[in-house]
Amino acid sequence: MKVLVVGAGGREHALAWKLSQSERIQQVYVAPGNGGTARDKNLVNVPITEIAELRQWVMANRIELTVVGPEAPLAAGIVDDFRAHGLRIFGPTQAAAQLESSKAFSKAFMQRHKIPTAEFETFTDAALAHAYVDRKGAPIVVKADGLAAGKGVVVAMNLQEAHEAIDFMLLDNSLGVAHNTGGARVVIEEFLQGEEASFMVLCDGQNVLALATSQDHKRLQDGDQGPNTGGMGAYSPAPVVTAEVHARAMREVILPTIRGMEKDGMTYTGFLYAGLMIDPQGQIKTLEFNCRMGDPETQPILMRLKSDLVDVMLAATSGGLDQVELAWDRRVAMGVVLAAAGYPMAPRKGDAITGLPADGCEAMVFHAGTAQRDGHIETSGGRVLCVTVLADSVRQAQTKAYEVTQAIHFDGMQYRRDIGYRAIKHNV
Numbered sequence: 001m002k003v004l005v006v007g008a009g010g011r012e013h014a015l016a017w018k019l020s021q022s023e024r025i026q027q028v029y030v031a032p033g034n035g036g037t038a039r040d041k042n043l044v045n046v047p048i049t050e051i052a053e054l055r056q057w058v059m060a061n062r063i064e065l066t067v068v069g070p071e072a073p074l075a076a077g078i079v080d081d082f083r084a085h086g087l088r089i090f091g092p093t094q095a096a097a098q099l100e101s102s103k104a105f106s107k108a109f110m111q112r113h114k115i116p117t118a119e120f121e122t123f124t125d126a127a128l129a130h131a132y133v134d135r136k137g138a139p140i141v142v143k144a145d146g147l148a149a150g151k152g153v154v155v156a157m158n159l160q161e162a163h164e165a166i167d168f169m170l171l172d173n174s175l176g177v178a179h180n181t182g183g184a185r186v187v188i189e190e191f192l193q194g195e196e197a198s199f200m201v202l203c204d205g206q207n208v209l210a211l212a213t214s215q216d217h218k219r220l221q222d223g224d225q226g227p228n229t230g231g232m233g234a235y236s237p238a239p240v241v242t243a244e245v246h247a248r249a250m251r252e253v254i255l256p257t258i259r260g261m262e263k264d265g266m267t268y269t270g271f272l273y274a275g276l277m278i279d280p281q282g283q284i285k286t287l288e289f290n291c292r293m294g295d296p297e298t299q300p301i302l303m304r305l306k307s308d309l310v311d312v313m314l315a316a317t318s319g320g321l322d323q324v325e326l327a328w329d330r331r332v333a334m335g336v337v338l339a340a341a342g343y344p345m346a347p348r349k350g351d352a353i354t355g356l357p358a359d360g361c362e363a364m365v366f367h368a369g370t371a372q373r374d375g376h377i378e379t380s381g382g383r384v385l386c387v388t389v390l391a392d393s394v395r396q397a398q399t400k401a402y403e404v405t406q407a408i409h410f411d412g413m414q415y416r417r418d419i420g421y422r423a424i425k426h427n428v
């Protein structure tokens, strides 16, 4: 089989790497890919990003399956377009992808279907938003409606931060949010406390199959300090998701979402990611939905997946997920993100990367913001690499991941030294 992975990040490198291990595979292509997928001899990059052009390439090259990594092409309707031409593609339609692309849509959806989430209101009028914040007090959370590459959320610890966030989201759009129909909107919601986990499933429109659990580290610096990022590291499994929390997440969040989307005429297919906040009593609330796998969570999750991912994708695109049981490596997988100088505000490009190890099955360095130039690898984006390892415990995974990290160098390299600290608190 010839398979295409759409995207250019660490998640897509991991998806392509895993798909290419299947015996069914003749060739895995990545569009547009990155320096890591370019140098992997099992993968071929295709320099196309535009949807119609990509579909023409897929038809001309008889690609039998397309797997979409990031949210932007999903929100732009790549699944609708490919399906209209009879092509096999795994992901949600444009309408279903609103669960991620519009906070106003997803919050209203959760309210309508009684899915637990923070109390909220949606505003287009700045004066009304300011008045609401004054009435509710801080801490309070202000979210831009529209894709914002992980930068559209401000957790305001005081009123001034909340008022500023309203102004730059509603009046200035200084984040460059892709507004939905109707223009700029913000969702303002109750501040929740607890521990976060990433809960991902696959859905074929009917059947739901949970992936292994994981936990991300969203802040730039150790101890969850500094600005929010796309994610600075992740590990799987997440001990905070006990068997009881898992059952609850399926019962209270995932299944009502899939059924609700069906009822609302937007049958859900693809990966579904629920960001959960879990309180000390094990009660859960939904922070957000993503209509794709998480990055960097995908990297450790796929290191643990023992099943053939091509088989899983074929079942998932033909309504057969009820026939699939996923097999997982019992060990812990951990991914440490190495980010460029200046990330997340203004990442620097063009720094030479040295010390990359050979690929192995217990340690893989997945590439994200890298490019190959004259046979060398250099930085080309904010999150550059994700050093991902398998080990018997979180502590051993830390030791191993940081050992590999020590050997890698590029000027201005930033990374957290405490990935996995919450799992260690849980005594794993």
Ligand code: AMP
Binding pocket: 118, 141, 143, 150, 153, 155, 189, 190, 191, 192, 193, 196, 218, 275, 287, 288
């Ligand atoms: P989101 O894109 O909605 O997941 O928000 C990004 C991050 O902001 C989350 O991972 C949380 O760390 C934080 N966050 C979002 N909503 C809330 C909330 N209601 N209370 C506390 N923190 C939140």
Ligand code: GLY
Binding pocket: 216, 230, 231, 290, 293, 294, 295, 296, 297
């Ligand atoms: N790591 C969080 C996300 O992919 O949205």
